[in-house]
Amino acid sequence: MAAAACAGEQAVEKQLKTWGFKSNVDVLVLYLAGQGIRSIPSLSRFRRLRYLWINNNKIQDLTFLKKNYCLTELYLNNNELTDVSGALNHLHVLQILFLHNNQLGKLGRTVKELKGMISLQNLNLFHNPLAQERDYRLYVIHFLPSVQLLDRKVTQRERESALHLYNHKRSAVVHSIAFGRRVNKPLVTIVRSRRHTQPAKRLVMPSGSGFGKGKNREPFENPEDAILQRAMTRSLMEFSCLDWNKVATCQERRLENKAEEPHEKLTVKFR
Template sequence: QAIEKQLKICGYKSNVDVVALYLARQGLRSIPSLSQFRRLRYLWINNNKIQDLTFLIKNYYLTELYLNNNELTDISGALKHLCSLQILFLHNNELKKLGKTVKELKGMISLQTLNLFHNPLEYDPDYRLYVIYFLPSVQLLDRKLVTQKERESALNLYNPKRAWVMQSVAFGKRADTSLGTTVGPGRCTQQARRPIMPSGQEFGNNTNRVPFEDPEDAVLVRAVTRSLMEFSSVDWNKVATSQERRLENKAEEPLEKLTVQFR
């Protein structure tokens, strides 16, 4: 009845015309399938008592979805097909498992605005950095802009190897962080280890064998041992010719040599 009422209010003549539905604050506990609205893009279901989201199984065109202030405890398998979502509000629910919730949203490469606050999962250690790392497209998280510093911290926490490589090759600088440095406790963190070049592999010997157990170690070693190019230039106008030296017509001046190095 709530859906039919909204269709009449908006004056939609056919299901194909429906691009927005406002079903907020209706006291709804369940909603029938919305699969007939194939072009639905904007959906408000906030401030109800919804516990299940299976009614969204066919709404692939959704770009904005407002599910805040409901009774959701798990969204696994309910939203991952909504790859066009740009705005998703899930705050003020009962979502408890951060890993499962974020996994459901990983395929949303266009997701820019996400609210997860006021859910039990927000008390998970490093909650914000975890979401930032695994959902890199999100720019506004819990009504707060994601900063570059937060992205760097998330990368250092959840992928220290990649962070080290990126830091070492950026602007031709070497990394300040040692490969043996460990990262603070957190989800999915591992102790960074120093790659060891196997004996006999330093100069490409024994090419039939794989020189590293972990292919990423090869990247790290290559980053440390980058090739170096050096260019030097001299102002030859200040260099005395052999005839000038012989006749002593021109005083000898110290040479100014400009050297530039590239990595």
């Protein structure tokens, strides 16, 4: 055990000498890959460490990472890890984490350890026993929503399937009020000009209109009523246009060659 720790310490010191670091605060990168290391001494003295490669070794324990809060990229693939509980949950700014080709066997415990990584985008877990569990990808995608690459690219269809599987109630709500759904109810339009005025149609709100605005008294039975309610609570927008062909130019006004006609202004309001 002492020999293994000594080998890890020697590997760290060799890297410091190779890169010419004179102070621990200057160490942002450590490359310790492929050296057959079984144990690594605490790296807590490198408080600003951001990039760490310790892949292709024989690492079984990650307690040496407990003080490295600034890590953004961590490569732990091709080691002998069986559990990461309590070793990674403090790495809140981590963006890339490679854990493939290890012996991680508990999907729930592993994902729970990674939940605090709100910036995590690239995660590799393939060639671990947990990757053989049923709905492995959907489980990780649902509980780690920031991940864009899970062994491969995460698709929108996978996200929808994960939401349907692990939060069916929310999935139903999302599908019922999706903005892309076709609605047969016409929008309210107001057209006004000097010559003609068309009054707006008055819409009768559905019985579920108490839903929203912090009330949440009752949900809508008909999804189209929810869409209508949302449309009616949007901000009112107004667009106006003028037929400039009927407006005399400055030159025409001076020469009085063109009779002045009433100006027609078209205004459209909608939500």
